[in-house]
Amino acid sequence: MLPHALLLLCLLLASASTSPVRRDTVTSTGKVKDLDIYSFHIKSTVSSRYAMTVITSRVANRANESREVLFHVELPKNAFISKFSMTMDGQVYNGVVKKKEEAQTQYHQAVSRGQSAGLVSAVGRTLEQFQTSVTVAAHSKVTFELTYEELLKRRLGQYQLLIKARPTQIVKDFKIEVRVNEQQGIRFLQTQGSLIADERASAINSTVSEKEALVQFSPSKEQQQCSSCMEAGLNGDLIIIYDVNRAQSKGDIQVSQGYFVHYFAPTDLPRIPKNVVFIIDQSGSMHGQKIEQTREALLTIFKEIPEEDHFGLITFDHQVIPWKDHLLPATSDNLLAARDFVRSIRDRGSTDINSALLEGVQMLNRFRESHPQKGTASILILLTDGDPTSGVIDLRKIQANVKEAIGRKYTLYCLGFGFDVNYEFLEKMALENEGVARRIYSDSDAALQLRGFYEEVATPLLLDVQLNYTGVSNLTQTRFAQYYNGSEIVVCGQVTDNNLEGFTAEVKANTKREEVVFRTAVEEKGMSEMLTLYIFEMYIQRLWAYLTVQQQLEKTLLLTGDEHARMKEQALALALKYSFVTPLTSMVVTKPAGEEQVSHKPKEGEDPANKGFQTMRHGSGVMLGHGSGVMLVHGYPGGYPASPMRPPVFHQLPGIGLDHLDQDSAYDMDYDMGPATRPSHGPGPRPSHGPAPRPTHGPATRPSHGHVDAPTHMPTQVVPKHQSVRFLLPGSNPPCYDLNVEGDPIFVLLEDAGVSITAQVKGAGFSTIAIHLGQDRHMMVNTTDISLGTDLYSWSQLPDSVQYHSVLVHGYGRELKVTLGGIIFHTVLYQQDGDHFLWPDINQSLPGSNVTGLMGRLHTQYNLTQTAAPSTDLTILGQVVTASRASAVDYRLFSMPTVDCWLFQYQSVLQGELSDFKVHKL
Incomplete structure (x- = not known):
């Protein structure tokens, strides 16, 4: 997504359980017999919005026979996995990232040998899933460790970190730790979520100073018990919400080791009036809950549009039906009349997206001719749930028509309702017209999702934002059509020859009344503070690589021919260099028995049937079969089928031993595996820390x-x-x-x-x-x-x-x-x-x-x-x-x-x- 498209970011769930093939080992509560998750840690370090999260799960097989253990993690969709390892009997098995094509070859070779070679990911609202399994010998242990990185994006004036934890059983050593360090200073920090409700409130400890915060959640075994979860342990979330101080309108620039990041989020600017056209699909496929939720969302939105705005409303099926043929000011009378029209929307007919969008553009053109004033933001918001089935149905032709009609005068936002929609078509059309695409999930809160998106774009503060720099190279995106209140623009780059004397930053933009310029010289200061944690030391360089790869992947959607190939090659090279799992690469996991699995990063809306997998519903999840290997993958929210992961990216990394090296390893030292493996110090209390x-x-x-x-x-x-x-x-x-x-x-x-x-x-x-x-x-x-x-x-x-x-x-x-x-x-x-x-x-x-x-x-x-x-x-x-x-x-x-x-x-x-x-x- 573009930097100003702000998403709710989620951290992840990590759990271990037996393979579904061994159902006889699962108790009625869901706990796996003789498999004990005795340590479960989630540790996230956030440094100036850039987060690195490590999930460590330790499992002991107390049975007298070998058992298969499944490691299952949910991570944010826009995060890149940067490391994965399994440790057994002192041997470390690392995930290795390769080009997608190379990993696919290994995948097919494994399938031909009858191995279960596919790691499968389900796509949810904000999460994607990673999983692998390994056979653990009797009275043995395995440690799984996964690391991922992400840039937190500001949405409605705050950053959110959501940690969902469901270890599937009560865990002896359960800990979630989040460290936040912000050089601008922490303005506020709050914690909420079901994990810290009721009797578990005492298990959370938050310490906030001027620039640092530490949140720790360590529930006891008693606190992990509840009336509904019983032996299955906790199943809930912990949400960390915070924002930073913003004393300077020119933004905050940080420089380290030849790389810089510029966070630009000015305050105290007058609101820019907007001209918005809502283009609503009312075709037959919107029948039922979809059309009802759309009506509900529009009725709320039409209560809240400021009077200085102008708005229009178009519904369409095989016909285009404008409420009015021109935009109207958002007076109370006009909004009341628009709400009456919304109540009359009924689903019918087929889908003519092309004609509806062109009519919306014409409506803005007519308003522009009759109201030639500057200092307003003009946007189109399209909501649809399916492919075009009437009028022009060629997707490339529609995209070309819309791009030519808009001509970079307006911004187009495309909201795709449900999983039947062609999301890639909407995403490309939005990106071509300086907007973003967003999926609206067909759940009970779909109306809330629609209203939430509108709130993000409801208050423009700047137009035609251009960030200019001297003495730098390899910049990420520097031009933005709008800057909205509560969001943040982020630009990264390299400082030429690491010379700060020639480095300047300038931001030009238009406000409601005039063009403004923010200028600043850059000084390398505060670096001794920034280098006090390991992630700080190169976090700006990794942030630059992360943002560059994301934006290069977006550009591949818009380019063709040699330009497409060149951009794809650049994104691939950078992802491999920084060990990022992206859609251009795959991670190969080699197991102790020599079996290999290939993990693909999922693509929004990907269909398992298109990847050669046979699917069948099974309870709350999906059974996926390929060859002789079968795995159980839990479906995402809403019960939709899981979809195979698209390619990730890893360098081969030197192994890191986990048995005795991190904070919870004392549990390894004295963990009781039975008489045959009892440590020499004999029974007794756990050693003091x-x-x-x-x-x-x-x-x-x-x-x-x-x-x-x-x-x-x-x-x-x-x-x-x-x-x-x-x-x-x-x-x-x-x-x-x-x-x-x-x-x-x-x-x-x-x-x-x-x-x-x-x-x-x-x-x-x-x-x-x-x-x-x-x-x-x-x-x-x-x-x-x-x-x-x-x-x-x-x-x-x-x-x-x-x-x-x-x-x-x-x-x-x-x-x-x-x-x-x-x-x-x-x-x-x-x-x-x-x-x-x-x-x-x-x-x-x-x-x-x-x-x-x-x-x-x-x-x-x-x-x-x-x-x-x-x-x-x-x-x-x-x-x-x-x-x-x-x-x-x-x-x-x-x-x-x-x-x-x-x-x-x-x-x-x-x-x-x-x-x-x-x-x-x-």
């Missing part, structure tokens, strides 16, 4: 000079191994350099004003990191635990926030953030090829000239002579060196994207040799 006694290392392990001996439990290598670690400097096209080392050496990462950080190399990263504050305060981080002085925590036991002297420590599952004055140290725990390693990143708000260490100068300014050739000259710290094209995995980000970089020799940035930074002890 507080500090554990520190192992007795003895005083000798704390040398007076502040360094700590390397852990004695690390294996000793008889033959030194060669390892290479690649560092990235910040930026959109960053330089990078390699450290080629032998064995497991220890290096100084940073030395600055009494702070020392050292680390031991292992694999692609580091095995242990030590932080020293002066002579007597020390922190140690390794792949199993974290020590703060004499207190020891496992990764799973570390609280969200710990104060250690003047240091603030935050735990985020497999991520750790340490704030030491002006230094922010961040590390992520990874697993790759069966080994665990740490990847650190350091940001300094006020870096000084005396800072040393391997990472002490990562934020050094640099210049590249050119960026299109295979090699270039890099100027850094007064030296000119040659850099060549390369790529690197960016471990600073949890999603581990592979990025392009310019490889150069490390000596120029380190201002020395590796031996200068090598030490003997941590």
